[in-house]
Amino acid sequence: MRMSFPFSAIVGQDEMKLALLLAAVDARIGGVMVFGDRGTGKSTAVRALATLLPPVPASQAGFQSSELPPPAPKAMVPVPFVDLPLGATEDRVVGALDLERALGAGVKAFEPGLLARANGGFLYIDEVNLLEDHIVDLLLDVAASGENVVEREGLSVRHPARFVLVGSGNPEEGELRPQLLDRFGLSVEVRTPQDLATRVEILKRCDAFERAPEAFVESWRSAEKKTLKRIARGRAAVGQVTMPDAMLARASSLCMAVGADGLRGELTLMRAARALAALDGAAAVTTDHIARVAPLALRHRLRRGVLDETGSTVRITRALEELAA
Incomplete structure (x- = not known):
């Protein structure tokens, strides 16, 4: 196998x-x-x-x-x-x-x-x-x-x-x-990494895996178990994570600020923030959770203005900073 x-x-x-x-x-x-x-x-x-x-x-x-x-x-x-x-x-x-x-x-x-x-x-x-x-x-x-x-x-x-x-x-x-x-x-x-140290590390790990896959997989077994436990805990806890009204308002305000179409973005933002909180072991969603998942949930839902050359991620980051001010 x-x-x-x-x-x-x-x-x-x-x-x-x-x-x-x-x-x-x-x-x-x-x-x-x-x-x-x-x-x-x-x-x-x-x-x-x-x-x-x-x-x-x-x-x-x-x-x-x-x-x-x-x-x-x-x-x-x-x-x-x-x-x-x-x-x-x-x-x-x-x-x-x-x-x-x-x-x-x-x-x-x-x-x-x-x-x-x-x-x-x-x-x-x-x-x-x-x-x-x-x-x-x-x-x-x-x-x-x-x-x-x-x-x-x-x-x-x-x-x-x-x-x-x-x-x-x-x-x-x-x-x-x-x-x-x-x-x-x-x-x-x-994107392709532009940092030399990162590219070298990728080459080293790929080479080690190709030369001795079983030994390489074994050397990462402990880290894999930690990731697996984190996922299992997240799955068990996600249903109990709360999203305060203030966080719901923040999510909606962000979607309005960046001009996201429809409500699918807000629903996804809410679910992703709750899943992240569960992964982090938090009982409730915070502004940090919303900020970390906002680009993932919203960048592909923004309208592109003809005269606006600003990237979607930059627009979301700017909106987050304005909401935090």
Whole structure:
């Protein structure tokens, strides 16, 4: 079995790692969109986080067919991690009629798609900005509802499809439609490190992993356990974290100040701030939590003025400073 690079060993890219941790704590945040340069560890980070998470009950992962015996009550399986290729057809994504059984035995049976396989885990789409719009629409609808409905050739199937949707792409190869980008909960900008020491450290760790993967993974096991405990504590506590009215007002004031469209940004900001507070072991959301997640939750929801060359992150930072004054 191919080993994954440890999540804790990833150098830098703190914003991307934080966004993935928040999504792991509360899937209702709505997934993560990662835009940035090639070769910056986007897919490595997602796969590493999926590998890090503890096994889940087999009954809660993948597709459970009524035609097969149910899994043993205590059976555990690794967290699903599914790559969605750019050329995937709609039938491969959502599932379709099993033609082999239909033609051979005359039986109408469901052939699960990628959404069924991703249930209980992560669905990763590289170069999501190059994916056909109707497929992206479909993915976002299912990710929001947690359920996939397939109606093909007189066959009607409804099955759970709860997963963390993670998309990545390079802006130079095409923009994602604003209507679709807005549906992702968090947005991350990843850039190639420009610091010499950081680049050298990345090379050293990649080389050590390639030469002796088992020894490298073992050397990071303690750090991985700490990250895993932090996620577990966050998941257990997020439902009890309070968000005072003053913090709700601050979140709404920030969204109004930067001109975020609709209320999805505020809802995401609230959920992300609560997830961060849970990760930090705090009982209530503070201004610091809101400030730390605001760029992730809002930067992809801002309108771009024709004469305004200011970046989204700068506008959010400026608005936060004005609110704090």
